[in-house]
Structure formats: C-alpha cells, structure tokens
Amino acid sequence: MSEKTIGRLSQYRRILKELLDQSLGNVYSHELARRAGVSAAQVRRDLMVVGYSGNPHSGYEIVALIKSISNFLDDSQVQRVALIGVGSLGRAILSQFAGNGTRLQITAAFDTSGNASSSVVTGCRCRPIEELEQVVQGEGIKVGLIAVSSTEAQAAADRLIEVGVLSIVNLTPASIQVPDYVHVENLDITMSVERAAFYARQRD
Amino acid sequence: MSEKTIGRLSQYRRILKELLDQSLGNVYSHELARRAGVSAAQVRRDLMVVGYSGNPHSGYEIVALIKSISNFLDDSQVQRVALIGVGSLGRAILSQFAGNGTRLQITAAFDTSGNASSSVVTGCRCRPIEELEQVVQGEGIKVGLIAVSSTEAQAAADRLIEVGVLSIVNLTPASIQVPDYVHVENLDITMSVERAAFYARQRD
DNA sequence: TAGATTGTTAATCGATTAACAATC
DNA sequence: TAGATTGTTAATCGATTAACAATC
Numbered sequence: 001m002s003e004k005t006i007g008r009l010s011q012y013r014r015i016l017k018e019l020l021d022q023s024l025g026n027v028y029s030h031e032l033a034r035r036a037g038v039s040a041a042q043v044r045r046d047l048m049v050v051g052y053s054g055n056p057h058s059g060y061e062i063v064a065l066i067k068s069i070s071n072f073l074d075d076s077q078v079q080r081v082a083l084i085g086v087g088s089l090g091r092a093i094l095s096q097f098a099g100n101g102t103r104l105q106i107t108a109a110f111d112t113s114g115n116a117s118s119s120v121v122t123g124c125r126c127r128p129i130e131e132l133e134q135v136v137q138g139e140g141i142k143v144g145l146i147a148v149s150s151t152e153a154q155a156a157a158d159r160l161i162e163v164g165v166l167s168i169v170n171l172t173p174a175s176i177q178v179p180d181y182v183h184v185e186n187l188d189i190t191m192s193v194e195r196a197a198f199y200a201r202q203r204d
Numbered sequence: 205m206s207e208k209t210i211g212r213l214s215q216y217r218r219i220l221k222e223l224l225d226q227s228l229g230n231v232y233s234h235e236l237a238r239r240a241g242v243s244a245a246q247v248r249r250d251l252m253v254v255g256y257s258g259n260p261h262s263g264y265e266i267v268a269l270i271k272s273i274s275n276f277l278d279d280s281q282v283q284r285v286a287l288i289g290v291g292s293l294g295r296a297i298l299s300q301f302a303g304n305g306t307r308l309q310i311t312a313a314f315d316t317s318g319n320a321s322s323s324v325v326t327g328c329r330c331r332p333i334e335e336l337e338q339v340v341q342g343e344g345i346k347v348g349l350i351a352v353s354s355t356e357a358q359a360a361a362d363r364l365i366e367v368g369v370l371s372i373v374n375l376t377p378a379s380i381q382v383p384d385y386v387h388v389e390n391l392d393i394t395m396s397v398e399r400a401a402f403y404a405r406q407r408d
Numbered sequence: 409t410a411g412a413t414t415g416t417t418a419a420t421c422g423a424t425t426a427a428c429a430a431t432c
Numbered sequence: 433t434a435g436a437t438t439g440t441t442a443a444t445c446g447a448t449t450a451a452c453a454a455t456c
Binding site: 003006007008011014015035036037073075076079081087088089091092093095096097099100101102104142144145165166167168169171173175178181182185186188189190191192194195196197198199200201203 | 394
Binding site: 037042055056 | 437446448449450451455
C-alpha cells in the first residue's frame with residue numbers, strides 16, 4: 001500500500017464530507033478527481049483498496065464510501081497521539097485537532113519544565129517533558145508529533161521510540177534517524193517555502 | 205528539474221551549514237546521504253545540477269558547495285513573501301521566519317479586519333485583508349502562504365493570483381484550483397497525522 | 409436499449425539505484 | 433601508486449495513466 005494512496009484517501013474523505021454537506025447522494029470518479037487534483041483513473045484505483053464498489057450508472061454512494069474509507073483508515077477505537085514541543089507550532093496543531101471529531105486525539109503534550117508546562121492549551125493538558133516516558137507508555141501511545149527545535153528533534157524521537165511509539169510526524173527541518181520498523185512523516189515548512197520561492201522565480 | 209531535487213538541495217544546504225559549524229571543511233556523498241536519508245548516488249546526482257564538482261580525493265568542499273547551492277536556489281535579491289491568515293499557524297510560521305537570515309522575508313501578513321490586524325507579530329506588520337491587493341502588487345510579491353481556514357483557502361488563492369503571485373504554499377487541507385502557470389505546494393498537517401496514525405496501527 | 413462509468417490490466421512515465429570508467 | 437570517490441549512464445523500480453471489456 002503506497003503512502004500516497006493513504007494520503008489521497010484521507011483527502012477524498014474530506015471532499016466527500018463537503019459534498020455530503022451540500023446534500024449530494026453520489027459522485028463520479030471524475031468529479032472527485034477534479035476536486036482532489038488527480039486523474040479519474042487514480043481515484044478509481046485508490047477506491048478499490050477500501051473494498052467499496054461503485055456502479056456504472058450512479059457512480060459512488062457518498063455515505064457508504066465515507067464509511068468504507070473510514071473503516072479502512074481509522075482504528076476501531078480512539079487513537080491517542082503525543083505532541084512534543086508546545087511552542088507556537090505545537091499550539092497551532094493542538095488547536096487544529098481540538099474537537100475535530102475524528103478518532104485521533106492529542107491526549108498528551110510535553111514541553112521543557114519552564115515553558116508552557118502544567119498548563120492547559122486548547123483543551124490539552126501540557127506536561128513537563130520529564131513525564132514523557134511514563135505517560136506515553138502508560139497510555140499506550142503509538143503516534144508522536146515532534147514540534148521542538150531542530151537540535152532537539154533526534155532526542156525527542158529517540159525517547160518516543162524507546163517507549164513504544166511506531167510512527168512519528170517530524171515537523172522540524174532536521175532529518176531524524178529511526179529504526180526500520182518506525183514510520184516517519186517529514187513536514188518541513190521552511191523547505192516548502194523555499195521551494196515555492198524557487199518556482200516563483202523560475203516562472204517570473 | 206524535479207520538485208524533489210529542489211527540496212533535497214534545500215535540505216543538503218541545511219546539513220552542510222551544520223557541518224560547517226562543526227568546523228568541517230569537506231564532506232563525501234555518503235556522509236551527506238546518511239544525514240539526509242537518501243542514497244549516495246542520489247546526492248551526487250542532485251549536486252550535479254548546481255554546477256559544482258567535487259573530487260575523488262576529498263569529496264565536496266563545504267563552503268563552496270553551500271555557495272553553489274545558494275546561487276542556484278536563491279534569488280540575487282531579497283524575495284518578499286505574503287502570509288494570509290495570522291491565526292496560530294500563521295504566527296508559528298512568522299516566528300520561524302523571523303530573522304532566519306535567508307533571502308526570504310515575510311514582509312506582509314494579512315487577516316480579517318477584526319483579528320490581529322494593525323498589530324505587529326514577531327516583527328512583521330499585520331494588515332487588514334482589504335489591503336492585500338494594494339500591498340502585494342505594490343511590493344511585487346510573487347510568493348504567498350495560505351494559512352486561513354479551509355473554506356477561505358480558494359478565495360485567498362484567487363486574490364493572490366489576481367495580483368501577480370506565481371507560487372503558493374497551501375497550509376490548509378482544502379485543495380485549491382489554480383491556473384497552470386501557478387505553482388502550488390500543499391502542506392496538509394492533518395493528512396500527515398492521519399497517515400502516521402494509519403501506519404502506527406499497521407505496525408502494531 | 410444506448411451511453412456513460414466502472415474495475416482492472418497493459419503501457420507509459422519518471423524517479424531512484426546500481427554500476428563503472430575516470431580521477432584525485 | 434593504490435584505493436576510495438566522483439560524474440554519469442544503464443538498469444531497475446514504482447507510480448500514474450491510457451485503454452477497454454463489463455455493466456448499470
């Protein structure tokens with residue numbers, strides 16, 4: 001299963017929810033493709049993996065398709081997520097996830113003792129970093145978001161992996177080294193802006 | 205020129221600067237590869253495009269290589285960037301770019317009149333959204349960052365493109381439709397976290 | 409039915425890696 | 433020099449798209 005496919009499924013689901021809000025009942029691959037910015041063949045190919053079939057007459061039934069995608073992507077129960085680093089980026093992420101109604105919940109946020117610790121930020125209790133191991137292990141958290149400074153990224157990853165985290169979103173520009181069994185998503189804002197600037201110059 | 209190559213060059217430059225801080229004079233492709241998480245062949249292939257040659261004895265001279273990469277990636281003068289949306293994510297980006305010493309500067313930030321407008325956030329003046337056209341056109345800004353809510357993303361993109369922006373970083377989960385000549389970078393944090401959660405579940 | 413869309417395979421495309429002669 | 437690394441091509445790999453019989 002390709003990483004890109006998983007990402008697109010998440011995107012399709014969001015678009016489908018929008019269509020549902022507009023009181024639409026079904027949708028064709030080309031419409032979904034247009035909105036997601038991919039080809040219709042791609043959409044049909046992606047949707048095959050979630051085990052829901054459309055039909056040539058009416059396309060895909062939106063409600064059933066959302067259910068199938070969610071069934072494929074989501075855990076049957078709430079999945080807890082830990083956030084390391086409650087600076088401005090960490091706060092932004094907390095507020096994005098606060099009550100977003102998915103099965104993903106940031107239940108633990110950590111920062112160095114002096115900082116925002118022992119406070120509550122947009123509904124999430126923020127703890128001193130020293131409690132990381134105990135809380136992550138205690139709650140059985142398997143997903144970690146790293147939003148500390150670049151220099152602290154590797155140390156944060158090491159500590160998370162040590163207590164059982166299997167998947168990490170790295171929001172720093174630093175590349176982190178992890179064992180093969182750990183999944184890493186790199187989300188480097190600075191790099192994206194630099195790349196955007198490069199293309200703006202090229203197209204000028 | 206592949207988008208991925210541009211991103212990696214930006215990454216190599218950051219790593220090279222780290223190595224320079226450690227008083228190293230030169231570096232081999234495999235060392236750069238290890239730190240960037242790619243193959244040595246990839247590094248050598250990427251470095252060819254910036255027009256700097258290493259040599260079989262001593263590898264790549266760090267100072268000269270940084271200069272070559274910067275010469276390739278950066279504009280000769282300061283490149284101004286506009287930010288739309290000064291919520292928590294917008295503020296996080298502003299603080300990341302405040303005095304980062306590159307040729308990229310966020311010189312204009314916009315938000316709806318009521319919000320943070322007419323204030324100064326981490327060194328950047330924040331203006332009411334109504335002034336967008338005048339300021340972006342006046343300063344000749346070609347790069348825009350969209351950090352508004354999903355529903356407002358398309359409108360923000362349209363307004364930016366209307367006044368000459370050629371490259372956009374879209375930080376919302378919404379996909380935006382743009383003319384062919386405009387470059388878009390999508391940076392969807394929610395999608396990355398969902399994907400990370402999926403893989404955590406798979407590897408458990 | 410007629411016609412558009414589906415599921416799915418084959419063809420295409422592009423990016424990554426392996427390999428190696430040239431070279432310091 | 434000897435040996436490791438470079439620049440660069442060919443081979444591989446994977447992902448995307450084109451195409452089409454099946455189908456509602």
